[in-house]
Amino acid sequence: MAARQLSLLRTFLLFAAFVTLCRGQNTTASSPVTAGSGSAASAGSCTVGTGNAVSCNFASLPSGQTYRTGDPHAAGGLQGYYNLMSSFVRTIQPGEAYKIINDVLGGVDILNYILTSWQQLAVDYIGWVICGALGIAFLLLLPLVGLIFCCCRCCGNCGGKMQQKEEDRTGCWRSFHSVCLFIVTVFMGTGVALALMSSMQMQPSVTGVGETIKDAFADVPTYINNTKTQLNYIVNQQFDVVYDAIIQDIDDRGTLVGDPVKAGLAVDVDPAIQAVMDMADTINVASVALQVVNNSLTVLQSKATEFTQNLTNIKNALDRFTCDATDNPCTTFNASLDTSGLTAEGDFSSLNIGSELDSVNNVLSVNLTSLALQGKQEFDNISGIVEDTSASAVQGIKTQLDSVKTTVQDIPNQLSVIDTIQNQISGFESMVDDIVGYADQYTVYVGYGAIGLCCLVLLLVLFNLMGLMFGACGSSKSDPPSDRSCMSTSGGNFLMASVGFAFLTGSLLMIIVFVLFLVGGLVERNGCQPLEPPNYDLIAQTLDSTNFLGNMLCQNSTKQVSFADGLKQCGTGSGIYKAFGLDCVLNISEYTNFRTKFPNLNTQLNDITSSVNLSGIVILSEDAKNNLKEFNNSGVSGIDFDTFLNETRKGLAATDLTAFADNLATAAAGFTLQSNKDRMNAIIADLRDMQGLESEVDNVETNINTLKTASTTLQNDISTVLTNAEAAEAKIQTDGPGLVQSSVTAYADRVLGYGDSFGQHVKDVVDNQVGDCGIVKKIYDAMVGNICDWFFNSLNGFWFGLGWCLLFYIPSMIFGVKLAKHYRRMEPDEEEYDGYYDNGAYPGPQSYPMHDMKQGPKASAPPNWHRNGSNRVGPPPERW
Incomplete structure (x- = not known):
């Protein structure tokens, strides 16, 4: 019988072992999203809160079949x-x-x-x-x-x-x-x-x-079946919750590891990339302004020579203009006409921005925007880098988890x-x-x-x-x-x-x-009374005093x-493992420590650090940096805008051609001869046609001012962009590995946290629910x-x-x-007869019939013969 009991206890302990083993091998992580699907979802869910704190909430274990044992008989009124x-x-x-x-x-x-x-x-x-x-x-x-x-x-x-x-x-x-x-x-x-x-x-x-x-x-079989049902529920449905969560986090490793790294670098990298993109836009604006200025100068320079020649021809024509003597107004005007102001004033031939435009075009040929977008794409793809470079390490983790799952879920079949x-x-x-x-x-x-x-x-x-x-x-x-x-x-x-x-x-x-x-x-006295709760003295003073269970279960353990x-604990709803202190047979804590139970998993998760390489993330290529530096040294900032503006501000001629033309028109209007008027109007018309070139000069000046404004901070901006880009790249190369390491460590803690949560859950249910010994x-x-x-x-x-x-x-x-003497009929004593004769009441023997003493009936005292004091009154009873 003892052997059978030992087998039963060892069976339960084996079940407890499998539970804790399953705990040890069940480490699943999920994000703040419920993990698990189907039956696993109904068995519980895992969430991750602030600081990667894993929390798994598992459904209650199935209650199983009901037990037949009822309450003990009550004595009722006989108690x-x-x-x-x-x-x-x-x-x-x-x-x-x-x-x-x-x-x-x-x-x-x-x-x-x-x-x-x-x-x-x-x-x-x-x-x-x-x-x-x-x-x-x-x-x-x-x-x-x-x-x-x-x-x-x-x-x-x-x-x-x-x-x-x-x-x-x-x-x-x-x-x-x-x-x-x-x-x-x-x-x-x-x-x-x-x-x-x-x-x-x-x-x-x-x-x-x-x-x-x-x-x-x-x-007992019901208890075993209920325990097996709970065991299967833990190693299948509830283990799947953790397993699915781990697999989900492993598949999401790019996001879970890469996003924290990206967030740590984004403070420096995002502004640097945005500055490069903004700089590209600024340089584009400068390029457009340069091109416009260059085009305006080309047009102005091509028309300046013609303008000078035409202006000289008009001056010569006015100098040669003669009036008929009869036309006095014309003669008077002609005599006072001063054409010395009809000379070209601005020298536009010296204005040249071709080298600056070439420098800008060299920079633009690199396409800074495309480079910045490429750098941003690479930076944003840190998650993809993590996922791709850790694929081989993750495959080993999945293989190990699958092996654990197979082992855990096969444990009930081994019982x-x-x-x-x-x-x-x-x-x-x-x-x-x-x-x-x-x-x-x-x-x-x-x-x-x-x-x-x-x-x-x-x-x-x-x-x-x-x-x-x-x-x-x-x-x-x-x-x-x-x-x-x-x-x-x-x-x-x-x-x-x-x-x-x-x-x-x-x-x-x-x-x-x-x-x-x-x-x-x-x-x-010696069996029933000492067995009564709450102290169970007989058990405590006999079996427990000799540590019978400890020696039997723990193999002579101390x-x-x-x-x-254990019975007291069972009365409070504890599981049999906790109630009877079966940790000497199977120490659950050895299995519930997932980190020490599966050190390879932690190592494999940390291997992601060495496999993730961020050196390929480049914000600006070396060519782009060199072009920006050359542009910064000899680009727009090298243009002498004052010379440009001084030449444009000189105007086309030494005098105001519009006013000069207006004066000629006024004077011509007073000529008396029509021929003089016609010749003067023709000169005025030629003069007014030349005034259109002034708008070109104004456009050049406007574009010069625009270019000057754009280039005012361009040099400093380029220097800042180059500095920030180099600093961001340096941060990626220097701080990136450390951020990856810390992110992987947090990720490993998160994944292992599912194992910790499941292990604690297993320990709790083994202590308080699995094999609930309340039926014991x-x-x-x-x-x-x-x-x-x-x-x-x-x-x-x-x-x-x-x-x-x-x-x-x-x-x-x-x-x-004593009492019978008072109830039974007594025989008359001698005193009764003596009292009768002493009173002289005896009438003589002849008055009474004589009976055979042996055969006749014994007479009894008549009813009226009674005691009167110490004497008897009445006739005496018959004695024979």
């Missing part, structure tokens, strides 16, 4: 009586028998122990010795006293003489004896009633105990020992059914015998009650003892029958009470495993309750009730004999 019996047993043995029990369990020869230590045992168990001695004395002396009493009665002694002397106190004594006998009879009736009710519980208690045992054996235990329990169940069947078959006869024994005592009670009733109803104070009625005499006879029956049955009852007292009382404490406590309570509080209480209640009755046997016999 107080049973408590009195228990108190009596505890009174006769105040101390405990743990030392003897431990010696017996330790293999000590009990017979030799008793023989060698009987004196000390007698002192320790003096209560049992006294009760046993009293029982034996009662058993031996009652028949002897009965025999002597019968002989004494037959000799006319001990109340056997059928004469009673009437005295004044006779009525008082009769009342006293009647009351005492009635009280004794009531006590005996109470005892026999309680004994009878207890005996009626014997047969149901045997059946109940059998049912409890069968229910217990039926609940074949459970099936063996279930088969063994099935055999026990059939054996229990046979035993219970036999017990039910023969217990009914035991019940009949108990009822018969109760009826023996009940017969005495009925005799006493009948005697009291007949005697009290049939007697009168005025009746002399020799003149008592038949009813009164019947009452006395009933009392004497009760006394005689008590002598006949007392020894038999004492034998039965004595045997049951020793068996039931010892079991009650670990103390307490069965009593319930089976224990039902077994102890039904065996002790039902069967043995009914057995002990039976002998206690009979013993209670036997305690009142002697008072019943004493008062019965």
